[in-house]
Amino acid sequence: MSFSDTAKKLGPWSLSKAQSATSCPFRFYHSYVLKTKGKQPLDQSATRKGSAAHAALEDVLKGKYDLMTALKKAVMNHKLTTVEIDDVFAMAHNMKVFLDSVEKFKKTQNVTEVLVERRFGLTLDLKPTKFFGKDVFFRGVWDLCLRTKNRLAIIDHKSGQPKNDIGWYGDQLNTYAIAGVCLFDDVEGIQSGINYVQDDDKVRWGDMQSADYIREHVVPWFVHYLDKAGEEAETKEARKGWWCNYCSYISICPITK
Numbered sequence: 001m002s003f004s005d006t007a008k009k010l011g012p013w014s015l016s017k018a019q020s021a022t023s024c025p026f027r028f029y030h031s032y033v034l035k036t037k038g039k040q041p042l043d044q045s046a047t048r049k050g051s052a053a054h055a056a057l058e059d060v061l062k063g064k065y066d067l068m069t070a071l072k073k074a075v076m077n078h079k080l081t082t083v084e085i086d087d088v089f090a091m092a093h094n095m096k097v098f099l100d101s102v103e104k105f106k107k108t109q110n111v112t113e114v115l116v117e118r119r120f121g122l123t124l125d126l127k128p129t130k131f132f133g134k135d136v137f138f139r140g141v142w143d144l145c146l147r148t149k150n151r152l153a154i155i156d157h158k159s160g161q162p163k164n165d166i167g168w169y170g171d172q173l174n175t176y177a178i179a180g181v182c183l184f185d186d187v188e189g190i191q192s193g194i195n196y197v198q199d200d201d202k203v204r205w206g207d208m209q210s211a212d213y214i215r216e217h218v219v220p221w222f223v224h225y226l227d228k229a230g231e232e233a234e235t236k237e238a239r240k241g242w243w244c245n246y247c248s249y250i251s252i253c254p255i256t257k
Contacts, residue, residue: 002124002223003124003137003223003226003227004227004230004231006227006230006231006233006234007226007227007229007230008124008137009230010032010033010229010230010233011124011137011138012121012136012137012138012139013137013138013139013226013229014138014139014140015140015171015172015175017032017229018171018225018226018229019171019229020032021229021230021232021233022228022229022232023239023241023243024237024238024239024241024243024244024247025232025233025234025235025236025237025238025239026236026237026238026239026249026253026254027238027243027247027248027249028232028233029233029236030249030252031248031249032233033233036249036252038247038248038249038251039248039249039250039251040248045081045084046159046160048078048079048080048084049080049084049087049088049159050158050159050160050197051078052071052074052075052077052078052080052084052088053074053088053091053095053157053159053197054143054157054159054197055070055073055074055077055078056070056071056073056074056088056095057070057095057098057099057143057157057197058116058117058143059073059074060095060099061099061102061114061116061144062116062117067092067095067096067099068092071088071089071092071095074088075088075089091159091197091198093200094196094197094198094199094200095197097200098195098197098200098203101202101203102144102146105146105153106146109146109148109153110148110149111146111147111148112147112148112149113145113146113147114144114145114146114147115142115144115145115146115147116143116144117141117142117143118141118142118145119131119139119140119141120139120140120141120142120179120182120183121133121136121138121139122136122137122138122139122178122179122182123135123136123137124137126178126182126219127182128182128183138175138226140175140176140179142154142155142156142176142179143155143156143157143195144156144157144195145180147184150186150187150188150189151187151188151189151190151191152180152184152187152189152190152191153190153191153192153193154173154176154177154180154190154191154192154193155192155193155194155195155203156169156172156176156192156193156194156195157195157197158194158195158196158197159196159197159198160196160198161196161198162196162198162199162201162204163194166193166194166204166205166206169194169206170206171225172192173192173193173206174218174221174222175222176190176192177190177192177209177214177218178214178218178219178222180214181211181214181215187211188210188211189208189209189210189211190208190209190211190214191205191206191207191208191209192205192206193205193206238253238254238255239255240255244256
């Protein structure tokens with residue numbers, strides 16, 4: 001299967017770019033085609049807190065700092081308000097529970113490699129390339145990947161409210177699985193999951209998928225997904241939804257006008 005001419009023309013893609021095209025083509029057109037400079041929404045507090053928590057986890061997983069030191073560094077670097085700092089430090093217990101579970105997983109599953117903030121790029125033929133390579137068609141980032149002898153466990157951190165259904169992030173987990181089989185020829189199975197920083201429960205895992213299943217079923221879905229995103233993007237239509245609260249183009253949106 002090959003990607004449509006429209007999908008090729010609008011590349012390189014990322015998951016957020018594809019989601020923008022399918023949710024609101026108007027926002028996609030101004031952001032990715034015209035590259036219009038928009039106005040940031042007034043309330044960016046949740047984004048700042050999420051970025052700080054994410055940065056702290058990254059530093060701990062890379063072995064740079066202990067959790068409390070990483071949190072102090074993150075809230076300072078992200079210039080959080082006093083209230084935001086309190087909110088981030090309130091996540092410390094949940095973050096420790098997660099980090100402890102990672103250490104346990106590493107020991108019990110004989111993890112051979114830990115990849116933190118692993119950037120990846122894929123060509124049109126779904127071959128590995130550099131994140132900013134001239135031939136990159138799709139790019140993404142794994143927050144955390146734990147590699148065993150023949151499997152990958154890929155985890156994404158979320159700072160928002162937990163979703164009851166892991167399927168909410170199905171598209172994201174699918175793209176992670178595709179990247180896994182493309183980057184590691186010898187992998188036999190991949191399981192992806194979500195770590196909710198505000199929730200100290202276990203990681204919410206998706207189904208374990210075999211490499212053969214991913215190549216036979218998920219890859220065709222991926223081709224259709226990006227083709228559909230390209231088709232939607234061409235409409236340039238403004239659509240109302242939850243994303244409006246985070247949109248930079250509200251002031252010029254024909255719906256809000």
